[in-house]
Amino acid sequence: MTTTTPPTPPAHTLDIQGLRITLPGTARPVLDGVDLTVSTGETVALVGESGSGKSLTSRSALRLLPPGAVVEGTVRVGGEDVLAMNAAQLRTVRASAAAMVFQDPRASVNPLRRIRDFLTESATLTGAMSRADATVRATELLQAVGLDAAVLRKYPGQVSGGMLQRVVIAAALMGDPALLLADEPTTALDVTSQAEVIALLAGLRARFGTGLLFVTHDLDLAAAISDRVYVMYAGRIAESGPAEALFERPRHPYTAALLASTPRMDGPRGRLAAIDGQPPDLRQELHGCAFAARCPLATEVCDQQVPLPVAAPDRPGHLAACHHSDRLEGSTVDAR
């Protein structure tokens, strides 16, 4: 970068531009030109099916990349490109600026150590706090996530999955991160505990202004909790925009098909509109749109040209990478 403007506070806590990741032994990039932003205090959902690259995208914010990955593009956290950082800078980002909550809380903790050690470990190891200060902070955060300080003395095996996930969230907040990356944080939980964890995350955002990137396969959950949504397919962003517009008037056939294939409480009962076929294999090169083979609207151009994201005519923040967005919107409006 050669800009000479004085440093201004970054508008986005996370700013991913043109991220392309190629793994050895594959015919196409696993991530292919991903652009994604999360602003301060914003909740962004990243939706996709297994293998779409949604987890890899969120992990790139901490530079948690698979071995042998060839990376292009920029991933800025708090304005700094994590891809260009040295080990010490990276450690600081991971310890304070951004934190991650994974799907399975039991896999995140050492079952042989008390919860107190788990919570205070990273703060004391980086020298940010003394052990006593860290314990005070941990107690505060446990209260914030609705747990009693008595939990500190317990072992992970002595608390339920929902409680442990709240412990993991408290641990993620120990370094006061401006960005919280949550990868399917409620998938392993019961529906009622899911509501509790979501309520907790929403409260933290309101209190601390934390930006939240919420990775999920659950469209209804994404619709319910997020300000903006990105839908990924085969390593590319298929569609992005405000949650309401995207779910009410999808402009990518993949989004529309996903919505139609979800069994929900207010739709018709009986047969679902399943999407035929499977997502393209990583061994398969893509010359056009990744969804073309399964798409009801696909024409010749879809097999030959990669569609670029284009804004909806009346909604500049609502982008879809589809050659036939306008046809789709007409057809769904007619169908309703």
Next chain:
Amino acid sequence: MPDNGPGPRETVLEVTGLRRSYGAVRAVDDVSFVLPEGGSLGIVGESGSGKTTTARIIVGLERADGGKVLVAGRNRTARGEGRGRVRRLARAREVQMVFQDPYLSLDPRTGVEAALRETLRLHFPGRDHARRTRELLDQVGLGTRAADALPRQLSGGQRQRVAIARALAVEPSVLVLDEAVAALDVSVQAQILNLLADIREQTGIAYLFITHDLGVVRCVTDEIVVMRHGRIVEAGATPEVLAAPRHPYTRLLLESVPRPGWDPEAIAAARRAL
């Protein structure tokens, strides 16, 4: 639900007063329900509700402390009934189960066709297995290419189709599906749910769906049983229970399903109050 065909349907599965404790915990506490021939019943509840233990007792993977499981009028829980290879195979032909994880339910070293043929050989020695294998693969929408594949060469959805084909191979009257679509992607889940609906229509098999997903229950079951702490708190026709739940726990479950305008704060409060 509208009745399928004329006249009342026969009961294929009848569970009465089922009980099972682990130490002081009553995992299953006086559970009773009936499943008609060709019917589809959903058992919903959260972890620890006893829904999976109930299913495992019905299949015969777990023993009940008390109560009865009758399949087509025959008692499956009586002591002395379960001994011996012949009886065990006979029981397996009544009820089959499909598990949640398609990656764990198949032997990694056995090809798809060989796995099906092994099941057929065990239950129906002396029949034409090659034809039946093709029929089964066809029924679950797998081509000849998948027939030669090893489990690791298949996707999650394809593996679950194999698990379903293997369960159908013994021609059971009841299929127990324990979170069988929970691990699948939405688009694949829809394919499998449609497949299950088609198979029920064609064969008249009855389903017992164990799930936490109310959207799935609404889509594929006629009747629903809601379990909590080992007990049935509400039961009835699926559309009615979901439209007008009577028990506060059923209402809480319904309100917990995410939707726009959803209030997780209120659900969390309701959960603590219950």
